[in-house]
Amino acid sequence: MKALEVAGTIPVTRDLMSLTFDPTDTSVPAGETFLPRKLKGRLGLAAGLDKEARAVEGLHALGFGFLEIGTITPRPQPGNDKPRLWRITESREIRNRMGFNNSGVKAAKQRLRKLRSTPYGRSIVVGANIGKNKVTPNEDAPLDYEICARELAPLVDFLVINVSSPNTPGLRDLQSIETLRPIAEITLEAGRKAAKRDIPVFVKIAPDLADEDVAAVAQMTKELGLEGIVAANTTINHDEGPGGVSGPRLKQRTLNIVKQLRSLLDEAQTIIAVGGISTVEDALEYLNAGADLLEAFTAFIYEGPAWPGKINRGIAKRFIPHK
Numbered sequence: 001m002k003a004l005e006v007a008g009t010i011p012v013t014r015d016l017m018s019l020t021f022d023p024t025d026t027s028v029p030a031g032e033t034f035l036p037r038k039l040k041g042r043l044g045l046a047a048g049l050d051k052e053a054r055a056v057e058g059l060h061a062l063g064f065g066f067l068e069i070g071t072i073t074p075r076p077q078p079g080n081d082k083p084r085l086w087r088i089t090e091s092r093e094i095r096n097r098m099g100f101n102n103s104g105v106k107a108a109k110q111r112l113r114k115l116r117s118t119p120y121g122r123s124i125v126v127g128a129n130i131g132k133n134k135v136t137p138n139e140d141a142p143l144d145y146e147i148c149a150r151e152l153a154p155l156v157d158f159l160v161i162n163v164s165s166p167n168t169p170g171l172r173d174l175q176s177i178e179t180l181r182p183i184a185e186i187t188l189e190a191g192r193k194a195a196k197r198d199i200p201v202f203v204k205i206a207p208d209l210a211d212e213d214v215a216a217v218a219q220m221t222k223e224l225g226l227e228g229i230v231a232a233n234t235t236i237n238h239d240e241g242p243g244g245v246s247g248p249r250l251k252q253r254t255l256n257i258v259k260q261l262r263s264l265l266d267e268a269q270t271i272i273a274v275g276g277i278s279t280v281e282d283a284l285e286y287l288n289a290g291a292d293l294l295e296a297f298t299a300f301i302y303e304g305p306a307w308p309g310k311i312n313r314g315i316a317k318r319f320i321p322h323k
């Protein structure tokens with residue numbers, strides 16, 4: 001990440017990375033997605049790798065179509081004690097209980113300002129995944145999301161309300177509609193006011209939600225005019241130890257959630273599918289199930305720097321858009 005941070009800000013090394021790993025145009029034109037501008041590719045980077053917007057340019061140069069930074073919380077916090085991150089090498093998966101380690105919204109805002117001060121930085125589609133601080137009680141959670149939305153909306157293309165990480169005690173309880181609705185309303189309102197435009201807002205859900213809870217969240221996004229849903233986060237449905245697991249085992253459940261969401265959401269709403277994408281076939285399965293865009297994290301860790309460009313090239317070659 002440090003190397004990507006440095007190499008990404010120097011035009012010569014950044015161009016070399018693009019030429020090596022992302023040489024062909026895989027872009028999706030404005031109008032084919034929820035964005036008012038061109039997207040470099042349908043596969044983006046999922047939240048949690050660049051939690052603080054440190055290496056946006058470098059990661060983009062490797063071939064990710066867009067990036068979701070975060071999770072960002074209002075105040076800086078260290079996250080959980082180490083060890084908090086493990087590889088499950090046999091199955092090429094990861095288990096983590098990071099706990100939203102990040103330098104807080106003010107620091108993220110400064111980095112995004114710097115990013116947006118250059119033409120290359122402005123060309124990158126960036127979404128901000130926002131959450132609450134560990135010390136914030138759930139009844140005060142809306143204020144944390146409001147602060148993050150207000151500070152970040154002017155600098156990003158979309159916002160993602162994270163209520164699905166397993167490593168902040170009680171966070172996932174916010175997925176119930178009674179608690180989620182005020183958070184979604186305040187995020188929409190604060191984002192719109194700060195950005196002086198309708199900023200697309202997503203909710204990121206857990207793969208462990210029951211079908212009826214997925215349906216309730218979908219219904220709420222329609223009522224409030226949210227852009228859509230990011231499905232899904234890590235799972236706690238495992239016996240590997242504490243934390244959430246990511247990687248291949250997520251695909252089956254998440255694929256079913258995507259199918260369910262496609263049947264429930266308005267056609268104009270957007271589904272971003274994330275969970276266990278390792279091959280072009282995985283990506284196509286999600287897209288053909290109704291996902292509009294994709295994100296990944298774990299396969300990138302195992303496969304390395306050439307992987308995002310390879311998947312985006314495969315998608316550009318083989319996917320016929322359904323909308």
Ligand SMILES: Cc1cc2nc3c(=O)[nH]c(=O)nc-3n(C[C@H](O)[C@H](O)[C@H](O)COP(=O)(O)O)c2cc1C
Pocket residue numbers: 046047048049051070071085094096098100129162165204232233234246247248250274275276277295296297298299
């Ligand atoms: C180490 C690690 C940290 C993560 N941190 C976050 C986070 O801060 N916020 C979030 O919404 N998701 C986070 N995630 C979840 C990913 O964004 C993604 O939803 C999940 O890993 C499934 O995708 P994958 O199978 O491609 O990894 C994290 C995942 C990993 C492996």
